[in-house]
Amino acid sequence: MAPPVTIRDLRFDWPGGRFGLDVPAFDLPSGAKMMLTGASGAGKSTLLALICGIVQPQAGRVDVAGQPMSGLPPRARDRLRADQIGIIFQQFNLLPYATALDNICLPLRFSPRRRAQVSNPRDDALSLTQALGLPDDLVLRAKSTDLSVGQQQRVAVARALLGAPPLIVADEPTSALDVDAQAEFLDLLFAQVTQMGASLLMVSHDPALAPRFDIVQPLAKIAMPRRGAA
Amino acid sequence: MLWRLALSSMRSRGLTVVLTALAIALSVALVLGVEKLRLGAKISFADTISDTDLIMGARTGGVQLLLYAVFRIGAVPNTISWDSYQQIAARPDVNWIVPISLGDSHRQFRVMGTTPAFFDRYKYRSGRDLTLRDGAVMSDLFEAVIGADVAETLGYQIGDPIVVAHGVASFVQHEDTPFRITGILDKTGTPVDRTVIVGLEAIEAIHVDWQDGAQRPGTPTPPETLRQMELQPKAITAALIGVQSRLQIFTLQRAINEYPSEPLMAIIPGVALQELWGIIGIAETALLAVSVIVVVTALLGMAAMMLAGLSARRREMAILRALGAGPGTIMGLLLAEALFIAAIGAVLGIGLLYAGLVVAQPWLDVAYGIFVPISGLTPRDLLTVLAVLVAAALVCLIPAWRAFRISLADGMSVRN
Ligand SMILES: Nc1ncnc2c1ncn2[C@@H]1O[C@H](COP(=O)(O)OP(=O)(O)OP(=O)(O)O)[C@@H](O)[C@H]1O
Ligand SMILES: [Mg+2]
Numbered sequence: 001m002a003p004p005v006t007i008r009d010l011r012f013d014w015p016g017g018r019f020g021l022d023v024p025a026f027d028l029p030s031g032a033k034m035m036l037t038g039a040s041g042a043g044k045s046t047l048l049a050l051i052c053g054i055v056q057p058q059a060g061r062v063d064v065a066g067q068p069m070s071g072l073p074p075r076a077r078d079r080l081r082a083d084q085i086g087i088i089f090q091q092f093n094l095l096p097y098a099t100a101l102d103n104i105c106l107p108l109r110f111s112p113r114r115r116a117q118v119s120n121p122r123d124d125a126l127s128l129t130q131a132l133g134l135p136d137d138l139v140l141r142a143k144s145t146d147l148s149v150g151q152q153q154r155v156a157v158a159r160a161l162l163g164a165p166p167l168i169v170a171d172e173p174t175s176a177l178d179v180d181a182q183a184e185f186l187d188l189l190f191a192q193v194t195q196m197g198a199s200l201l202m203v204s205h206d207p208a209l210a211p212r213f214d215i216v217q218p219l220a221k222i223a224m225p226r227r228g229a230a
Numbered sequence: 231m232l233w234r235l236a237l238s239s240m241r242s243r244g245l246t247v248v249l250t251a252l253a254i255a256l257s258v259a260l261v262l263g264v265e266k267l268r269l270g271a272k273i274s275f276a277d278t279i280s281d282t283d284l285i286m287g288a289r290t291g292g293v294q295l296l297l298y299a300v301f302r303i304g305a306v307p308n309t310i311s312w313d314s315y316q317q318i319a320a321r322p323d324v325n326w327i328v329p330i331s332l333g334d335s336h337r338q339f340r341v342m343g344t345t346p347a348f349f350d351r352y353k354y355r356s357g358r359d360l361t362l363r364d365g366a367v368m369s370d371l372f373e374a375v376i377g378a379d380v381a382e383t384l385g386y387q388i389g390d391p392i393v394v395a396h397g398v399a400s401f402v403q404h405e406d407t408p409f410r411i412t413g414i415l416d417k418t419g420t421p422v423d424r425t426v427i428v429g430l431e432a433i434e435a436i437h438v439d440w441q442d443g444a445q446r447p448g449t450p451t452p453p454e455t456l457r458q459m460e461l462q463p464k465a466i467t468a469a470l471i472g473v474q475s476r477l478q479i480f481t482l483q484r485a486i487n488e489y490p491s492e493p494l495m496a497i498i499p500g501v502a503l504q505e506l507w508g509i510i511g512i513a514e515t516a517l518l519a520v521s522v523i524v525v526v527t528a529l530l531g532m533a534a535m536m537l538a539g540l541s542a543r544r545r546e547m548a549i550l551r552a553l554g555a556g557p558g559t560i561m562g563l564l565l566a567e568a569l570f571i572a573a574i575g576a577v578l579g580i581g582l583l584y585a586g587l588v589v590a591q592p593w594l595d596v597a598y599g600i601f602v603p604i605s606g607l608t609p610r611d612l613l614t615v616l617a618v619l620v621a622a623a624l625v626c627l628i629p630a631w632r633a634f635r636i637s638l639a640d641g642m643s644v645r646n
Contacts, residue, residue, distance in 0.1 A: 015639060049641040054551060075556055082554020089552070089643070092545050097242035098235055109231050110554030159553075171643070 002066025004028050004084075004167040004199040005051055010060035010070075012050055013226070020226035021046055023060070028167075033193065033200040035210060038219030044203045047223060048169055051201070052085055053077040065166055082111035086160025086198075088170040093156035094144035101125055101139050104159045114163025121162070128158040132188050150181040154188065161192050168193055170202040174209070186212060236563055239546070240570070243539065247571055250532045254575025257528040258618055259582035261521040262611055266587065268514050270594070270602030274355070275507055278420045279470075279499050281353040283479050286310065286318065286486055287468040289493035293509070296502040299330060299468035301421045302340040306332050309465035314492045318469070321485070323478040326351055329466040331433045334394045339380050341394050341426045343433030343463075349375075351470060354420045355601065364388050365413035371432050371457055375413035377423040386411055392426065394436060419599015431461035471496070525618055529625045532571060536564060536629035540636065547637045557637045561630040568626030569619060576615045580607070 005028040013020035021043045028034055038044045049055045050062055053069040062070040065084045069077060081087075086107070094103045104125040108115040118124040129139045132154040144152065153173055160168050173189070174182040190212065193200045202213075210216045240247050279300050287295040288308030297303045319327045328351050331343035346367055349360050365388040368375055376386060386392070391408045409428060417423055435456045451459075473479055479498065486496035547560050587604050594600045607615075 014641075045643050046641065052552065055638075055641050075558075078551075078554050078556040078559075081552075087552040089549075093549065095235065095239070095546055095549060097238040102231070102235060102238075105231065106235070106550075107553045 001030055002063070003030050004065055005201065006063045007051070008061050010050065010057045010062060012046065012055070012057040014046070014055075018228065019043065019046070021050075022224040022226065023047065023050075023222055026222045028199055028201055029215075031197060031199055032214045033190065033212070034202070034215040034217055035213040036201060036203045036217050036219055037205065037207070037210075038203075040205075042219050043223060043225050044219050045171055047219065048171055048201070048203065052087060052169060053081045079111070082107060083113040084165050084167055086162075086165045086168045088153070088156045088160050088168070088173045090172040091149060091152070091176040093159070094147075094152055096143065096145045098144060099139070099141060100129070100134070100144055100147065100155045100158075103144055103155060104129070104139070104162055107159060107165075108163055111163060111165075114165060117163045125158060125162055128161055128192070129155070131192060132158055133184075134158075149176050150185065153177065153185055157185075157189050157192065161196060161198070164196050164198070166198055168198050168200045168202075170200070172203050172205065174204065174206070182206075182209075232559075232563070233566075236567060236570075239543075240567060246535055246539070250528075250535050251571050251575040251578060253528040253531050254525075254572055254618070254622070255578035255582055257521070257525040258576050258579025258615065259586060260524050261518075261614055261618075262580065262583045262607075263586060264517050264521045265611060265614070266583070266602055267594075267600070268517070271514075271600050272507060273603075274419060274600045276500065276503050277355040278503065279352070279354060281357055281472070282351070282470045282499055283473045283476070284471040284483055284486070284496040285468060285499055285502070286471055286494060286496045289487075289495045292495070292497045292502045293506050295468065295495065295497055296499065296506055298332060299470075300499065302332065302342065302425060306467050308493075309467055310469065310494060311465050311492055312463055314489065314494065315466055315469060318471075318486060318489070318494075321482070323474050323482050324471055325474045326472045328352070328470045329430055329463075330468045330470065331430055331463060331465075332467040334396060334433065334436070336380075336392050336394050336426045337384060339377075339383075339424050339426055341374075341428060341433075343428050343430045345430055348427070348470075351472065352422065354418055354422075358418075360418065360422060361416045362413045363416045365411070368412050368427075368429055370410075370412075371429060371435055371461075372409050372453060373412040373428070374409040374432075375415060375427045376411055377415050377425045377427075378417040379423040380426055381414045386414070388412065388414065394426070394428075396437075417596060417599070419595070419601070423599070430463055430466070434461040434463045435459070525621070528575075529572070529618070529622050532568060532622065533625045533628050536568065536626060537632065540629055540633055543633075544636060544640060547633060548640055548643070551637050551640075557634045560637045561634045564630040564633050565623055565626055568622050568630070572619050572622030576618055580615070 005026070007023045007026040010023040036044055050057055051064065057070050060070070061068055064080060067080055069080055072080060094100070101122065105121045108118065108121055126136055126139060134151060134154055138147065138151065147155065174185055177185055186209065285295060285299050287299055288310055290307045294304060298306050315329060318324065326347065328345060328348045332340060334341040349367055352360055363378065374392060380386065388411055390411045392411060393408050415422060438451050438456060438459070473482055483496045483498065486494050550560055584604065587602060591602055591604060594602055
């Protein structure tokens with residue numbers, strides 16, 4: 001099976017040219033749980049955006065599941081992302097006006113491939129949220145804004161996992177949680193990722209979390225930032 | 231599912247959305263209402279006089295003749311001699327003819343001398359008759375029938391005396407020969423409402439003691455003497471004519487236009503009315519322009535509302551992007567939202583229009599003589615609504631395009 005992520009000779013500049021990133025080579029092995037560390041502003045979120053195909057590198061290539069994310073036309077890139085990657089943000093993951101269930105099922109709308117993986121979206125979503133310790137009533141009826149931050153993050157995990165995408169990308173998903181909630185959240189996340197056989201690429205500042213991961217990758221080792229007028 | 235979410239998203243911004251839709255509704259109702267009113271006014275105007283085949287007068291412009299003979303506006307340039315009138319009246323193709331004599335006034339209202347046949351022959355709004363609200367048609371030399379507006383404005387009742395002024399806007403009065411009101415007409419919405427109608431001979435009678443616009447010195451002729459006199463007019467101002475057969479209209483018109491002993495002209499009322507409407511139609515265009523501007527304002531308001539809402543919705547857009555929505559999808563969602571709001575507005579506006587018509591129709595008829603028929607939407611109305619929707623989509627390309635740019639530039643995390 002193709003590795004979930006490979007990057008070669010990547011060069012990227014944000015519009016405006018105040019920050020850029022060079023990544024000569026980066027590989028995420030299949031099934032690995034990797035922690036990406038680095039100082040604030042080092043470019044971790046930028047790298048994730050590149051991997052997810054939300055922004056385009058000026059040079060080099062990003063492959064996701066063996067497909068050239070960086071070489072596809074925009075529509076196909078969006079589709080590849082929808083098919084292959086479950087994304088969890090630091091916070092505010094959910095559409096506030098929709099229920100948790102609607103939020104969880106939304107990726108299926110953009111990815112027929114993931115839709116084909118689930119027999120019944122509602123039931124699959126509920127079994128995921130049950131595994132993540134969320135009461136059904138909350139998932140089915142409550143507005144997302146009525147959920148606690150920890151609950152919202154767990155809903156985001158369910159959304160990222162539904163339809164079993166092979167790669168989960170999480171950008172500091174625990175930084176808005178207190179220590180106990182962090183541990184619980186990670187336990188649940190890891191259990192689900194392992195169960196699905198997905199790979200995990202997670203950004204975190206917290207060195208205490210490092211022992212849980214297969215690989216801890218400091219950004220500075222793989223990427224050279226460029227700052228100032230380019 | 232995306233639609234359901236888009237709806238919930240709108241519901242979460244309910245008040246703004248409703249107000250925006252309401253603004254569009256009002257503007258749509260206004261545009262359609264102006265159009266209905268315009269049509270109603272046009273039809274009512276074209277129906278100011280009906281069943282009259284020709285209007286005859288001294289040779290002048292067609293619109294001018296229409297203005298003074300029917301609308302009693304403007305100066306009467308010349309008269310028709312009684313001889314000519316009788317020659318025309320005697321033609322075999324003339325079915326009926328009603329003479330009209332203008333030139334005097336009562337307060338701000340014109341006085342018209344005519345024969346009792348006028349009340350049978352003058353029709354409006356596709357053949358409606360003049361009807362008396364009160365009293366009867368004049369039978370004596372010094373009796374008058376007044377239009378509804380005259381009665382209302384001056385507070386006149388049956389039996390009230392009125393004094394006719396010589397000329398228009400003049401202070402010289404025919405004081406020695408007062409008239410008595412014998413009849414008040416129903417409201418018609420035509421210039422008849424603003425007319426004092428007396429017998430043709432009466433116009434002659436009040437001028438017996440006058441010469442060249444001034445009263446002859448000496449004792450005025452008493453009314454009793456006047457009643458005995460042979461009061462055949464020497465000239466009239468205009469005449470309404472009905473032909474035997476419609477086919478003869480043009481022949482008769484040509485005959486009058488080429489009448490040898492005096493420069494006369496005849497106009498077909500419908501044609502002249504249309505010509506006149508063409509002139510005053512500028513006002514109608516202005517009205518339409520204003521209502522179009524109101525629509526544009528409402529649509530710009532919607533675009534501004536969306537633009538202002540974008541920054542609050544950046545998170546929403548970033549989430550959708552991360553889940554696999556392309557920037558095009560996000561742009562499409564915004565456009566769909568705009569169209570949806572505009573469509574709701576249009577439907578509401580159409581409802582408002584008909585509600586307004588039901589309420590305003592009787593009042594417009596009574597107060598202004600404009601009959602606005604409550605009919606379905608014309609193809610032109612539907613086209614207008616369609617244009618509003620298209621314009622809504624076009625205007626909202628601005629926020630949609632901005633959303634497109636934002637969703638490309640924001641990357642994974644929303645930046646402010
Ligand atoms: N959408 C954007 N447009 C332009 N510049 C951006 C954008 N997002 C990030 N940057 C720039 O890229 C640089 C790196 O930002 P990035 O968010 O990748 O850092 P980070 O390592 O994730 O930091 P943190 O730990 O605080 O999240 C910053 O200097 C930022 O100004
Ligand atoms: Mg970051």
